[in-house]
Amino acid sequence: MPTSMMTAAYITGLGPADRIRLGPLLVPTPGPTDVLVAVETVAVNPVDAYIRSGRYRTPIPMPFIVGRDLAGTVALTGPGVTGFQPGDRVWCNSLGHQGRQGAFAEYAVVPADRLYRVPEGVDPQTAVAVAHPAATAYLGWYVHARLRPGETVFVGGGGGNVGTAAIQIAVAGGAHVIASARPEDHPRCRAAGAEAVLDYRDPRLAERLRELAPAGVDVMWDTSGYQDFAVAAEATAPGGRIPVTAARAEVAVPLSRLYTRDVAVLGFVISRASVADLAAAAVLINRMLADRRLTTRIADRLPLAETADAHRRIESGEVRGRLLLLP
Ligand SMILES: NC(=O)c1ccc[n+]([C@@H]2O[C@H](COP(=O)([O-])OP(=O)(O)OC[C@H]3O[C@@H](n4cnc5c(N)ncnc54)[C@H](OP(=O)(O)O)[C@@H]3O)[C@@H](O)[C@H]2O)c1
Secondary structure (H helix, E strand, O other): OOOOEEEEEEEOOOOOHHHOEEEEEEOOOOOOOEEEEEEEEEEEOHHHHHHHHOOOOOOOOOOEEOOOEEEEEEEEEOOOOOOOOOOOEEEEOOOOOOOOOOOOEOEEEEEHHHOEEOOOOOOHHHHHHHHHHHHHHHHHHHHHOOOOOOOEEEEEOOOOHHHHHHHHHHHHOOOEEEEEEOHHHHHHHHHHOOOEEEEOOOOOHHHHHHHHOOOOEEEEEEOOOOOOHHHHHHHEEEEEEEEEOOOOOOOOOOHHHHHOOOOEEEEOOHHHOOHHHHHHHHHHHHHHHHOOOOOOOEEEEEEHHHHHHHHHHHHHOOOOOEEEEEO
16 A cells, blocks of 8 residues: 655646646545556656646646656556556556646556556556557547548658657558658658658658659648648648647648648647547557557656656757656
């Protein structure tokens, strides 16, 4: 049984990263259908900083423990939980929003239907590192863009966290992938399964894309948030889909080229995903983790005490890969 106090990274009000405190809070008590997890690794996402600052508004309790993703070990289960036992290795990617307390603490309460096993032989740090980008990729391809085997897709920002997972999951689904990335990330995109990789800074990118996919791509997903809609509208085949999951700036959208060609623009955030869709994503993620088909880049591993710094680094936009923290 855990002791009554734990160390947590938390805020008492929305604001900049400096507001994150490290200190003792009560170990939470699991409800009837909850699991108490002894947290071993957490991963920082850009959205953690959006929630902490108030840029993405969602109901949260105060004091609020930041963060949404964890890997750890089951410490205790509520009386109504049948699927987990103390000692099970588990991961979760949906704490810290919609009224749920966050993950960055020694212990976290997770509703049992939001908790998944770490497959045998898989490093829990890899599981928590891929969880958020890979679940986003699953939702983008299957819940929103309705990807079909044999389709040709474009993944912008293929060297990034979401981009690399998007390539891996599209390839696993039988799609042909063209990606864009900075040249040093081209081998990474190819290793993920992309058949062709373009330099996103190439001024002739649209032309090269047309050469590679003369009939247009079926799905055009720029995961970076720097989508050029003039290029996207031309490069997407009639009946194609354009998922939107980030926006670094408000941009002009050539509506007439979209609606006259039955092209759908599909915005979504993982924070709104249903428990069922997240669970379906977890099934695919676990299968691909077990097969070593989902890989990621770990930028750094830090102690929990450095959560505020981790948020500052994520906000600087300079982190390449995943930042993990170890309570
Ligand atoms: N809607 C959702 O549910 C959801 C879920 C997860 C993430 N997101 C958002 O998705 C965005 C990406 O997240 P991430 O974790 O994948 O970030 P990331 O790892 O930083 O990846 C971004 C990638 O985009 C590349 N890039 C930079 N400028 C580009 C350009 N002009 N064209 C094409 N690619 C460019 C970057 O390359 P360099 O390394 O060369 O700069 C980097 O590889 C963030 O804004 C995040 O908040 C949204």
